[in-house]
Amino acid sequence: MIKILTVYGDMLLVALGRTILLALLGLFFACIIGLFFGILGVLKNRVCNIISQIFVDLIRGVPMIVLAFFVYFGIPYYFNTIIGGFNVTLSALQAGTICLALNCGAYMAEIIRAGILSVDIGQMEAARSLGLSYGMAMRKVVLPQAIRTMIPTFINQFVITLKDTSILSVIGFPELVNTAKNVQANTFMAFQTWAIVGVMYLIVITILSRSAKVLERRLNVGR
Amino acid sequence: MLDANRENVKIHVDHLKKSFGKLEVLKDISTDIYKGEVVVVIGPSGSGKSTFLRCLNRLEEVTDGTIIVEGVDITNKKVNINKVRENIGMVFQHFNLFNNLNIIDNLMLAPNMLKKCSKKEAKERALEMLKKVGLVEKAESYPSQLSGGQKQRIAIARALCMQPNIMLFDEPTSALDPEMVGEVLQVMKELAADGMTMVIVTHEMGFAREVADRVIFMDGGYIVEEGTPQEVLANPKEQRTIDFLNKVL
Numbered sequence: 001m002i003k004i005l006t007v008y009g010d011m012l013l014v015a016l017g018r019t020i021l022l023a024l025l026g027l028f029f030a031c032i033i034g035l036f037f038g039i040l041g042v043l044k045n046r047v048c049n050i051i052s053q054i055f056v057d058l059i060r061g062v063p064m065i066v067l068a069f070f071v072y073f074g075i076p077y078y079f080n081t082i083i084g085g086f087n088v089t090l091s092a093l094q095a096g097t098i099c100l101a102l103n104c105g106a107y108m109a110e111i112i113r114a115g116i117l118s119v120d121i122g123q124m125e126a127a128r129s130l131g132l133s134y135g136m137a138m139r140k141v142v143l144p145q146a147i148r149t150m151i152p153t154f155i156n157q158f159v160i161t162l163k164d165t166s167i168l169s170v171i172g173f174p175e176l177v178n179t180a181k182n183v184q185a186n187t188f189m190a191f192q193t194w195a196i197v198g199v200m201y202l203i204v205i206t207i208l209s210r211s212a213k214v215l216e217r218r219l220n221v222g223r
Numbered sequence: 224m225l226d227a228n229r230e231n232v233k234i235h236v237d238h239l240k241k242s243f244g245k246l247e248v249l250k251d252i253s254t255d256i257y258k259g260e261v262v263v264v265i266g267p268s269g270s271g272k273s274t275f276l277r278c279l280n281r282l283e284e285v286t287d288g289t290i291i292v293e294g295v296d297i298t299n300k301k302v303n304i305n306k307v308r309e310n311i312g313m314v315f316q317h318f319n320l321f322n323n324l325n326i327i328d329n330l331m332l333a334p335n336m337l338k339k340c341s342k343k344e345a346k347e348r349a350l351e352m353l354k355k356v357g358l359v360e361k362a363e364s365y366p367s368q369l370s371g372g373q374k375q376r377i378a379i380a381r382a383l384c385m386q387p388n389i390m391l392f393d394e395p396t397s398a399l400d401p402e403m404v405g406e407v408l409q410v411m412k413e414l415a416a417d418g419m420t421m422v423i424v425t426h427e428m429g430f431a432r433e434v435a436d437r438v439i440f441m442d443g444g445y446i447v448e449e450g451t452p453q454e455v456l457a458n459p460k461e462q463r464t465i466d467f468l469n470k471v472l
Contacts, residue, residue: 125282127333129311130309130333130381130382131306132337141323141332
């Protein structure tokens with residue numbers, strides 16, 4: 001255990017940093033995608049609702065490991081070989097970010113859609129009756145209330161996404177799991193290696209959950 | 224009721240029809256609402272009175288007919304309804320105060336967002352309106368900390384902050400405990416005395432008798448009878464009005 005920490009500790013920490021970087025990038029774009037498709041899902045427009053639903057069903061219906069292989073190997077192959085004439089290459093980080101953003105984005109879209117629908121319709125009507133546009137009412141009245149109810153589910157989704165980065169070890173991104181595999185291969189100390197990696201995830205996720213709880217309490221003013 | 228004096232007509236409703244899918248809620252409604260008039264709409268539940276009220280600021284899209292508010296045809300899809308709504312205050316049965324904002328921000332949100340006046344003026348007016356409804360001390364409270372009656376008075380103050388020319392009330396006292404009805408009706412009476420044009424859907428017959436200039440009795444998607452409170456409430460002509468009044472009085 002001590003040997004792994006002294007020899008490979010820095011390497012694992014750097015890998016953990018990459019895991020967090022990948023998760024943050026994925027979450028950032030997932031929020032944008034989720035907000036976009038979530039709002040598309042609540043608009044009073046059948047076409048928008050259907051587009052949102054198709055996106056969610058499509059992504060949710062495919063395991064992320066398949067999505068990862070498809071984005072990392074499939075997309076460049078499609079452009080470079082099937083169509084031809086392109087030279088598309090995706091780094092593992094780029095492909096990983098796309099996968100996480102799409103995967104987490106689909107779940108976020110559903111969380112956001114449900115959150116908005118959970119706000120009493122009267123809130124929107126009151127805002128509109130005062131002359132506010134749909135967008136203003138959404139931004140100033142409905143979304144702030146929706147976000148409050150969404151926070152616990154958001155946190156859950158953030159944690160899942162952070163853990164899902166480990167799936168992206170299959171496309172060779174040197175995040176924590178991938179690095180740990182190398183450590184295990186070099187040291188043959190499987191028990192110690194994976195115990196250390198498990199604790200590392202545990203610490204990061206606990207910090208994330210705890211700080212999210214503090215945020216949740218702060219946002220609950222006036223409830 | 225189509226009067227020659229057009230200038231004083233605040234809301235002109237002409238052959239209004241409204242259906243929800245196959246359900247025809249408003250079948251043929253025509254009436255005029257005059258400047259400074261207090262019109263009380265009564266009728267059994269399901270008669271379409273709330274729907275009628277909600278059509279007046281296009282919270283419900285009308286199916287057919289015309290509604291002209293202060294000279295603007297709001298059934299025309301090209302009309303910027305937000306501009307029209309700035310001049311029509313609305314008070315809801317369930318108050319609908321913005322739960323994420325404290326009272327003063329509830330009052331100032333729309334004036335600030337729509338740049339009706341400077342922030343300083345908005346604040347001054349908000350405080351003035353709070354004084355009017357007797358709740359200045361609640362400026363920093365959140366809606367969840369108020370009683371039903373207080374919430375409804377705040378809702379009225381919030382609508383008044385936009386300085387509307389017309390006020391719509393959709394069963395403003397129906398969700399209140401009995402002892403809180405009085406304080407809300409009192410604010411509405413003062414508003415009527417100030418000359419506000421008001422359309423009120425309510426079950427408060429006492430209030431209708433005391434404050435209304437005109438009472439409209441609706442049933443089955445039609446206006447069955449209308450006239451002064453004396454005419455409609457004391458001497459109803461239509462059998463359906465008589466039956467309804469016998470049940471509620």
